[in-house]
Amino acid sequence: xxxxxSCSCAVESIADGSSVMIGGFMGGGSPHRLIxxxxxxxxKDLTIIANxxxxxxxxxxxxxxxxxxxxxxxxxxxxxxxxxxxxxANEIEVELVPQGTLAERIRAGGTGLGGVLTAxxxxxxxxxxxxxxxxxxxxxxxxxxxxxxxxxxxALRSDMFGNLQYLLTSRNFNPSMALAGETxxxxxxxxxxxxxxxxxxxxxxxxxxxxxxxxxx
Amino acid sequence: xxxxxxxAKRVAQEMVDGDLVNLxxxxxxxxxxxxxxxxxxxxxxxxxxxxxxxxxxxxxAFEDLTDAGGTPASFIPGAAAFDSVASFGxxxxxxxxxxxxxxxxxxxxxxxxxxxVPGKMVPGMGGAMDLVTGAKKVIVAMTHTAKGSPKxxxxxNLPLTSxxxxxxxxxxxxxxxxxxxxxxxxxxxxxxxxxxxxxxxxAELLVPDDLKEMALAA
Numbered sequence: 459x460x461x462x463x464s465c466s467c468a469v470e471s472i473a474d475g476s477s478v479m480i481g482g483f484m485g486g487g488s489p490h491r492l493i494x495x496x497x498x499x500x501x502k503d504l505t506i507i508a509n510x511x512x513x514x515x516x517x518x519x520x521x522x523x524x525x526x527x528x529x530x531x532x533x534x535x536x537x538x539x540x541x542x543x544x545x546x547a548n549e550i551e552v553e554l555v556p557q558g559t560l561a562e563r564i565r566a567g568g569t570g571l572g573g574v575l576t577a578x579x580x581x582x583x584x585x586x587x588x589x590x591x592x593x594x595x596x597x598x599x600x601x602x603x604x605x606x607x608x609x610x611x612x613a614l615r616s617d618m619f620g621n622l623q624y625l626l627t628s629r630n631f632n633p634s635m636a637l638a639g640e641t642x643x644x645x646x647x648x649x650x651x652x653x654x655x656x657x658x659x660x661x662x663x664x665x666x667x668x669x670x671x672x673x674x675x
Numbered sequence: 676x677x678x679x680x681x682x683a684k685r686v687a688q689e690m691v692d693g694d695l696v697n698l699x700x701x702x703x704x705x706x707x708x709x710x711x712x713x714x715x716x717x718x719x720x721x722x723x724x725x726x727x728x729x730x731x732x733x734x735x736a737f738e739d740l741t742d743a744g745g746t747p748a749s750f751i752p753g754a755a756a757f758d759s760v761a762s763f764g765x766x767x768x769x770x771x772x773x774x775x776x777x778x779x780x781x782x783x784x785x786x787x788x789x790x791x792v793p794g795k796m797v798p799g800m801g802g803a804m805d806l807v808t809g810a811k812k813v814i815v816a817m818t819h820t821a822k823g824s825p826k827x828x829x830x831x832n833l834p835l836t837s838x839x840x841x842x843x844x845x846x847x848x849x850x851x852x853x854x855x856x857x858x859x860x861x862x863x864x865x866x867x868x869x870x871x872x873x874x875x876x877x878a879e880l881l882v883p884d885d886l887k888e889m890a891l892a893a
Contacts (some may be wrong), residue, residue, distance in 0.1 A: 555798060556805050577809075579808075627739060
């Protein structure tokens with residue numbers, strides 16, 4: 459029941475036009491090999507859900523450079539002028555979401571919630587077109603859940619079941635995306651035998667992971 | 676003294692021992708250099724760490740430990756790492772004592788705009804909307820004008836970051852505290868006159884009798 463597969467095999471299942479969540483924060487904790495393979499296979503019209511698009515030539519920035527992205531849901535594109543240029547030229551449709559709201563929408567999508575209520579964005583352009591509700595005298599926006607066809611995850615370590623551990627700020631959106639993707643592909647820096655990661659130290663449970671790509675594979 | 680240094684030194688005086696603090700990218704990160712003697716605070720980086728510190732010179736940088744701008748960082752003993760969901764739980768949940776952010780505009784209502792200039796610059800809000808909405812104390816650290824053009828104005832015409840009133844504005848010319856009555860001018864930078872501040876500010880400033888010189892002891 460090995461989930462281990464080659465990078466090219468794992469990425470072949472991602473059709474053009476798919477929605478894809480990708481972990482990472484300015485490149486840190488992004489699944490770099492999977493991103494490179496998406497570019498190599500010439501994927502098109504992807505909807506990418508991620509915190510940011512890093513910088514040109516780095517991490518998710520490579521997908522922007524390659525013209526693989528049709529729609530982007532992110533909190534910050536300020537350090538990638540290429541994304542901004544393509545957004546202004548209407549080549550990429552960009553939905554900007556406050557970072558905490560993005561995290562909660564992904565969490566809601568992955569945990570069966572119909573959405574979340576947050577005070578972030580009330581009274582700003584973020585609130586446009588959204589329902590506002592009052593709870594105990596405070597206004598909150600109703601933010602809808604986010605799911606995706608695929609979630610591409612980077613982990614420090616995986617066992618052969620796909621139980622994952624993360625490292626420091628490379629954790630970021632990876633654990634919540636592992637719940638919100640229909641098919642989850644994890645790229646781990648190292649793959650260890652089952653039993654090497656104690657149950658208390660498993661951060662993403664292996665049952666969520668469909669395919670596992672190791673740096674050595 | 677350079678404007679940025681002056682601002683960072685003054686903002687550092689607002690830190691209280693034991694505070695949990697989030698510093699925005701750029702000018703606000705300079706605050707770490709000027710903490711008062713005996714004040715130890717915990718810096719949160721929204722990409723998932725409490726207890727962050729700048730990377731010491733000659734220390735090895737690696738991708739799994741960066742600040743919120745993607746710059747390699749380090750951490751103090753006792754630091755803790757967590758995911759983005761937890762990170763913004765701290766921020767929105769009222770657990771963050773202070774956030775220091777840059778600003779494009781602040782108005783007489785104390786409302787901040789700092790995340791986009793429509794048609795020109797659309798970087799996205801990142802964590803700024805959550806920070807301004809959720810932190811116990813919001814300090815705006817910015818230059819007083821943009822190339823001579825006032826940034827402290829009657830009403831923001833750029834998209835707001837939050838409708839919440841910020842708690843303090845620190846510039847290289849003055850310290851201003853938004854209140855129910857309006858913007859109260861609390862301190863003048865050394866060598867700066869009241870008239871100079873008024874000339875560089877579009878918003879109306881309330882000037883109390885106990886107007887002080889900016890405290891910069893570090």
